[in-house]
Amino acid sequence: MIVAGAAVQGTGHLAAGQGCQDAFKAVGPGALKAVGPGAATVLAVADGAGGRERSALGAHIAVDTACRVLAEDVPVSGDSPETWTRWTAAAGARVVAEYLRTVTALLETTVPAHPADAPHAPHADVGALAATLAAAVVRFPWVAFVSVGDCFGTVLTRETDGAGAGDGPGRRAPAGADTGRDSGTEQCHLVLPPPGSGSPGPVFLSSPGAALRVRSFVVWEPELSGVVLATDGCAALTLDHPSVRGLPPEAGPLPSARFFCGLAATLRANGGDAEPLRALLSGPGAARTGDDLTVLCALVDGE
Template sequence: MIVAGAVVQGTGHLAAGRGCQDAFKAVDLGDAAVLAVADGAGGRERSALGAHIAADTACRVLAEDAPGPADSPETWTRWTAAAGARVVAEYVRSVTAVLRATAPAHRPDPPDPSDAGTVDTGALAATLAAALVRPPWAAFVSVGDCFGTLLTREAATAAEPEPAERCHLVLPPPGPGAPEPVFLSSPGAALRARTFVVWEPDLSGVVLATDGCAALTLDHPSVRGLPPEAGPLPSERFFCGLAATLRANGGDAEPLRALLSGPGAARTGDDLTVLCALAGGR
């Protein structure tokens, strides 16, 4: 499996003198990969650190006791739902520990460590999208406005030795007029987390991205002659082209970094992060 990712500081952040607030991490499990991308809340004091904690936490949780390819849909569904709740709980525990450890020395004795409500974890607020990719399964955990795309490709045949790859937006970003995004540190985040499982025998890859990438990677439905209600569609030129490039070069992420640094991406002003796992390579 090929795993590749890149993060590029947004032009708006650069102009404002703000550091990059995105983060990503991946874990190789041999026959599977765990992916996580996180986006620190803009304007929050330490949201970049929060994004790194979120990506690290998600990868650690999703790599533990993961179901196998032969396990039942019920097993996968239960495990994914439990993993989503654990990601939120572990994130809150970690950022609470960080905030207490870095509190001013003159602060009074800290309260009971089990009482996370006494610490404002919003300073490290972040959104998250994570996935365990173990073909033919893909399990997703999401809090906030990051998004995810599934790639499929049918088996080769004599009539079609190189079948086309297709992309499917299985974890869409919020649409226009949607409420403010939920953060991992938001009250009730565990109840508002999205968790789901996809079984797809033709699964060929999973791509996760932070919300700053939407303008670069998603098409308006009118591009395919569909009404606005159809919602955003994954750009075949971006996702399928990226997969072909990474398979051809063995997973070198430099072409991906170049895409995220190009003129088409610069107009968003936001940080951009893309991370993918592709079957059929090493």
């Protein structure tokens, strides 16, 4: 498995004198408390809320927490979909609880709590470390996703038997996932899309009721060849408008095969050197939103 990632300060943050408020982290098989055989990898990206005082720290706490929680007791490849689904949902709730516990403890050591605060209640300033999160556990042929907020995730597949992606039970999940099909035998599927334009305001790990707004699901994909997570600043660079493929706007964003499959080919060819990814995120096409950009991927090596 090749794991590579990069975080680049957005042009808007650079102009305002703000540092990068994104974070990413990956944990490999050696650090996992996985049950049973089979390698597993945990990926996490987080986007600190712009304008919040300590959101960069919140993003780092988010990815550290996600990787620690999701590395525990990972189901085995042969477990049932029900086992994977239950584990993923429970792990998502634990990520939010552990994040809140960590940031509350941190704030209580640096800023005195308001006397009116109820015992053990989240600190009044917990929003200062607000961050969104997307995380994935990759244990072939399963991928378990946990998300709070507007980060997004893409799955790559490679046809090995001439069948089209989506043929056969469980090949694509969740329902309605969008696919790019114009890059040879490898294809990309937007399985964790960012919230639509009509969605409620942003949700952060520190938002009230965040544990009830976690998106968690699993993908079973026997032709899995990679998983890519990205923060919302990457949307303009990595996602196509449906009109590009002659689809109506309600079809939603589509993954750019040119970006995802091209990136995968480059990283496999250079052994996982992330410098081309960093250059891509720093290029002219990535400066359209001015936001920080972070991409983290795990790719099956070789053909």
